[in-house]
Amino acid sequence: MSSPRSIVLLFTTFPKTSETFLQRDVAALQAKGLNLKLYSLWGGGGEFRGLPVRSFNKWRLVPLFLFEIPWQCVRRPRLIRDLFEGVCTRAAPSFLNFWENMLGAGYAGCFYRELQRDPPALIHGAWAGAPATAGWVLWRMFGWKYSCGAHAYDIYEHGGDWWLLEKLRHARFIHASTETGRRELVDRGVPVDRIRVIRRGLAEFPAFKPLRPDRTPLRLVCVARLVAKKGLDHQLRIYAALQAAGFAFEARIIGDGPLEASLRELAAQLGLGDCVTFLGRLEQPRVWEQLAWADVLLHTGVVAPSGDRDGLPNVIPEAMSAGVLVVTSPVSATTEAVAQERTGLVADVDLPLAWQVALQRLATDDGLAERLRGAARRWVEENYNAHRNTDRLVECFQEAMTE
Incomplete structure (x- = not known):
């Protein structure tokens, strides 16, 4: 034949x-x-x-x-x-x-x-x-x-x-x-x-990790190419606002790209050296290790000057599947997965205070965190x-x- x-x-x-x-x-x-x-x-x-x-x-x-x-x-x-x-x-x-x-x-x-x-x-x-x-x-x-x-x-x-x-x-x-x-x-x-x-x-769903009982300092992770549409300059300013408010956190940024040098320089100017770490690009198994460490994934997507923007970055459903809470900006298709108060929280990148409030809630309200985590996992299982x-x-x- x-x-x-x-x-x-x-x-x-x-x-x-x-x-x-x-x-x-x-x-x-x-x-x-x-x-x-x-x-x-x-x-x-x-x-x-x-x-x-x-x-x-x-x-x-x-x-x-x-x-x-x-x-x-x-x-x-x-x-x-x-x-x-x-x-x-x-x-x-x-x-x-x-x-x-x-x-x-x-x-x-x-x-x-x-x-x-x-x-x-x-x-x-x-x-x-x-x-x-x-x-x-x-x-x-x-x-x-x-x-x-x-x-x-x-x-x-x-x-x-x-x-x-x-x-x-x-x-x-x-x-x-x-x-x-x-x-x-x-x-x-x-x-x-x-x-x-x-x-x-996802070909396989990871184990759903338990909620960390004491989320102080709050462990934050971002997985993104270092390009304009990821809004990482906004994210660094959000971290600066958290630090100025005395909010205890540790942040890790995973990824590389053309904006790496300027973002590192901005982080230094904002005095974020003690609480924000750039890890560079990691292979997928090591990304999963970082998700296992994190309490919250931050996505600060924006519309780039060229008009480019994200659809639904894969890392968002990946984080949701593992039990990592997600806070995202309301740009493009991210809110198809991260629905406000249902599967995660949504905040405008130009309003650092809104991110501070959202992260404070996730750090201290176990009931809210568990409800969002459970609903997020179900969304991934049904859609991803x-x-x-x-x-x-x-x-x-x-x-x-x-x-």
Whole structure:
């Protein structure tokens, strides 16, 4: 018997340490017995769970421009005309997004002959940037079915991806991971019946730790990339306000990023050296160790100057599953998990006093803390089960392949 037709999975960079949720998706799809082919358009490559990850050698773009594009101008003039018209008549939202889309189109031009030898049943782009562009161009060339994800970065960064609507309107389905993202896509004109809200998930739920009876000093943790949308400058000022008020706490910030030097400098200026520690990027097992230590996870997400913002960061449901209390800002989809007074507490990053009040309550009110912790764990079990959610994603793939 011949092997089943493949599903081609396209990533920007795979595997990537900060995108463990994509690794979970691939592992779960592989466990379902699907015939997967993995391609990484920018970085990554190598092997993942025994599957080769094909990387894109950018030198292949040289013959693409010299020979392939002129040949396609003759063979597919309408496609080439549409691409050049789009490039020339509207500005890309950013230099980076321009090249992301060019990368996706370049992949399609360089790899289509290889894919023709064993045409895929479905092409799925993990993101609506370069991976979705590749799927869309291959659909234009051969009519191959494609689908894609559309998450916070794709939707919000500099107003959204350059060719977002063209790609999403023709996708067999669009994987959104939050209701907030779904509503935004619908408002922009994406057909509502194409969007599937399927959350990420935990393959295993950790042990639910007991509430620490004496939470003085209160143990605070933040797990985040050190980038603008995480609002860590606000978080440091919140810590400074807590310290000025005589509130006993110890805070640990886990993560690295381009703002690390400026944030360390700000912490020093605010006199936080004795109570705030930067731990840098940690592997996932060590992150779980820090969650086991912490009483409260803080998330101070904001809308970055570029428009980028979080969807629902995975660390929030992870903390909730382990029995760590959560205080978050009311930005984007975080409040889908952290509902005020039900599964956690919500406070505006510009109001340090509100954070002080929230943390004081969690430090001293055992009844409130236990009620929030229990409800948070139930929310995760109901909404963040990786096996159940991956089953839904598999169903989407199977429906898309058979339509």
